[in-house]
Structures are given as C-alpha cells and as structure tokens.
Amino acid sequence: MSIDRWVMRFAGAVVLVSLLLAHFVSVNWLWLAAFVGANLLQSSFTGFCPLAMVLKRLGMQPGKAFS
Numbered sequence: 001m002s003i004d005r006w007v008m009r010f011a012g013a014v015v016l017v018s019l020l021l022a023h024f025v026s027v028n029w030l031w032l033a034a035f036v037g038a039n040l041l042q043s044s045f046t047g048f049c050p051l052a053m054v055l056k057r058l059g060m061q062p063g064k065a066f067s
Contacts, residue, residue, distance in 0.1 A: 003055045004063030007043075010051060011036050 014036050021029035043049040047065075056062060 002063035
C-alpha cells in the first residue's frame with residue numbers, strides 16, 4: 001500500500017475518533033479534527049506532510065502525491 005493511502009486512512013481515522021471524543025467526552029476534541037483538516041489542506045498545496053515523511057523513512061513506497 002502506498003504512502004498516500006496510509007496518510008488518507010490515518011487522517012480519516014483521527015478525524016472520526018476526534019468526532020466521537022467530541023461527542024462523548026469534550027467539545028474541545030474538535031480542535032484535533034480541525035488540525036488534521038488544516039494539515040491536509042496545507043499538504044495539498046505544499047506537498048509537505050509529516051506523516052508521509054515518517055512513512056517514507058520506514059521504507060514505504062510513495063504514491064503520486066507524496067513522492
């Protein structure tokens with residue numbers, strides 16, 4: 001599986017967990033969802049993604065977005 005798919009999978013999971021925590025624990029967990037969304041937005045413009053860098057160092061194959 002490519003880095004691109006792992007980044008999207010991880011971001012989606014973090015957003016969903018953040019929404020569940022915001023509903024059941026504290027509304028402040030929405031800040032985590034906002035951070036993930038902002039990071040996805042900036043990475044679409046700049047190509048810089050911290051998770052993609054970590055996965056690349058671990059030897060995963062890059063996709064087209066994070067090569």
